[in-house]
Amino acid sequence: MTEPDNKDSSPLRTREKVEIWRSVMEVHAAVLREIEAELHKNHSLTAREFDTLVNIPDDGVKMKDLVHRVVLSQSALSRLVDRLQQRNLIMKTDVPGDSRVALLRLTDEGRTVLRAAARSNAAAVERALSSRLDQAEMLTLGQLMDKVRNS
Template sequence: MSQSNPATASRSFRVGVWRSFMEIHHAVLREIERELADRHRLSVSEFDALVNIPLDGARLKDLKERIVLTQSAVSRLCDRLAQRGLVTRTPIEEDGRGALIELTEEGRALLRAAVLTNAEVVERSFASRLSSDQLASLRGTLDALQTVDGVRECDTVV
């Protein structure tokens, strides 16, 4: 059994690691926000919604489970995306407040371009700064943390 390093076992060290993780996340997300807005007129929330709509569509209530917004915020977001012609919103007869959200062809085209932009920023601002071994180690570390309910792999392929 390996002995732990007292410096890394301290609470302040652990909180510092978490803080660094949050700062890096914030910096990369800020760059993603800027690029998505500049190139595609999309907010990160809009991108998140588009990327989480399956090809066969999703019920509004199911979409809410896939993105981190309240039910009413998801509904308003989908209304904005529909006004832009990126999704359709079809009422579901058996559910008075329910709706089926589907990507339009324009929405799919924009999503393909935005996914590439997202990948470029992640590569430039994050992944390219790490060696292959560091990325593999980080992947293993994050895998260990993915036992929390609701955390899932990104299923959008570039």
């Protein structure tokens, strides 16, 4: 990436903006590779499976709501939920008063795996990202990401 001009009034060129975006994507990919390796090695989980487990609250969630919490299509999420159910990490329970809908809930085993996987996820993020920035840089990065995400 080119060095920024020292003039605050000098606007970034399109190429510089694209290079910054490319850096964000490369960092994301590197951190995700580290997370994937850690989750697979220690828990036989993919990052998508972990993300799904993380997004199932204690009181359960309907599939139609879960699809908005994870970055998967309805059909891909259905297949993933089936796999997690076969592994006894989640279960479907009836919704009182609505026989057409089921709640997805973590099983006891699912909660145990999720707690351990969350520690592995945190360790991978620490190795791949947090350890490379100081506290002020991490806080600034968080603020910047929040600003873009919440715009």
